[in-house]
Amino acid sequence: MGVIGKPHGVRGLVRVNSFAEESDSLASYPLTDRNGRRFALAWLHDNVAQLSEVTAQGNRPITDRNEAETLTNTELFTPRSSLPAADEEEFYLADLIGLKAMSESGAEIGTIAAVHDYGGGSSLEIMPGALLVPFTRAAVPVVDVSSGHVVIVPPAEVTVAP
Incomplete structure (x- = not known):
């Protein structure tokens, strides 16, 4: 669904490349990385987002540039069941x-x-x-x-x- 890019600034913001049909819709999907770590994001402007790790205790915003740097090139996935149904004559x-x-x-x-x-x-x-x-x-x-x-x-x- 997307890839986390480089950090933006010093407060943990990141650039995110969305592959969703509507880029902004990426924030509405449950997102995981390849290891099952869960994320949520909130768009701030253009392709810059505040990323949070979703834990059992709730969302933990990533506010540190160094932690944001470790996430560069992390691929974001969503379960197939979260995607809208394909129209007739369409498929994923x-x-x-x-x-x-x-x-x-x-x-x-x-x-x-x-x-x-x-x-x-x-x-x-x-x-x-x-x-x-x-x-x-x-x-x-x-x-x-x-x-x-x-x-x-x-x-x-x-x-x-x-």
């Missing part, structure tokens, strides 16, 4: 993981193991064989999450083993 990229990848003729190619995005557009990693296919309408013309499969039409330069 995480929903693709585990779907069967089929050829146009219906032959099973493999299973989507990961969705990668390095800035030039998403790609699907299909196992076995670590086949990478660009996630475009031309290469993936059918996405049917409810029936658990996608149809793959690999570009000519991508070889699919028989």
Whole structure:
């Protein structure tokens, strides 16, 4: 959902990069890091936020720059159940993981193991064989999450083993 950036000032404020559709909505989600540590944030301006650690005793604001520095590059996650339902014909990229990848003729190619995005557009990693296919309408013309499969039409330069 987001990544904690560099500290802002000396009072523990941090820059936060939000990946939510509406950046401001990040403050409304329950947030955790990879280790399960829970956080809450309150936006102050632009991408600057007051971060608090959520503990059994309540929210503990982070008010020290040194502690804020230790959180730089911490990824923030939210449970799937906290996200709004996808509209019809829409899905979350995480929903693709585990779907069967089929050829146009219906032959099973493999299973989507990961969705990668390095800035030039998403790609699907299909196992076995670590086949990478660009996630475009031309290469993936059918996405049917409810029936658990996608149809793959690999570009000519991508070889699919028989």
